[in-house]
Amino acid sequence: MIGRxxxxxxxxxxPLLLVDVGGVGYEIEAPxxxxxxxxxxxxAVVLHTHLTVRxxxxxxxxxxxxxxxxxxxxxxxxxxxxxxLALAVLSGVGVDEFWITxxxxxxxxxxxxPGIGRKTADRLIVEMRDRAAGGDxxxxxxxxxxxxxxSPLQEARHALAALGYKPAEIQRFTEAVYKDGMxxxxxxxxxxxxxxx
Numbered sequence: 001m002i003g004r005x006x007x008x009x010x011x012x013x014x015p016l017l018l019v020d021v022g023g024v025g026y027e028i029e030a031p032x033x034x035x036x037x038x039x040x041x042x043x044a045v046v047l048h049t050h051l052t053v054r055x056x057x058x059x060x061x062x063x064x065x066x067x068x069x070x071x072x073x074x075x076x077x078x079x080x081x082x083x084x085l086a087l088a089v090l091s092g093v094g095v096d097e098f099w100i101t102x103x104x105x106x107x108x109x110x111x112x113x114p115g116i117g118r119k120t121a122d123r124l125i126v127e128m129r130d131r132a133a134g135g136d137x138x139x140x141x142x143x144x145x146x147x148x149x150x151s152p153l154q155e156a157r158h159a160l161a162a163l164g165y166k167p168a169e170i171q172r173f174t175e176a177v178y179k180d181g182m183x184x185x186x187x188x189x190x191x192x193x194x195x196x197x
Contacts, residue, residue: 002051004048009042014032014158015159015163028061030064032091034068047064052076079127085120088115091163109196152184
């Protein structure tokens with residue numbers, strides 16, 4: 001298992017990262033909550049990682065904190081929740097907010113995340129409520145990374161599409177929050193806040 005990556009950030013194209021570790025470039029998929037905390041391209045980065053081995057691929061997921069990784073691991077243990085959906089949850093609500101939502105039994109809030117319907121939201125709350133009851137914040141298909149040319153708005157829309165939002169939703173969310181001078185990360189962050197309202 002690869003549990004931690006420390007190296008130089010070569011590229012960040014939400015939701016994908018490319019990190020150079022001793023001359024080897026690791027493609028890592030990360031939630032937007034991690035993207036908000038990343039240093040600039042070319043700088044040193046440390047990520048907590050989770051390796052998923054499938055018949056057709058080895059997929060590496062990276063997280064800014066151990067709590068994000070722990071929640072990701074708990075989420076993928078729930079029936080019907082895979083890595084992509086777990087990343088969408090972390091991108092949309094974050095660790096603390098997720099546990100608050102589960103404790104409150106707020107199915108409506110969870111169904112506002114892409115890919116989560118009523119049944120999945122109910123299942124998440126039922127299966128994770130016991131873990132959240134104690135107040136603990138967390139129990140202890142990647143293609144080639146390529147630059148997405150264009151404006152921060154285009155990059156943000158690409159990232160939201162990769163998280164599973166529909167084109168009409170992406171258009172609506174980004175148009176509502178976009179202001180001149182915003183970075184890609186700012187646009188994504190504000191769009192995700194609007195998506196889960």
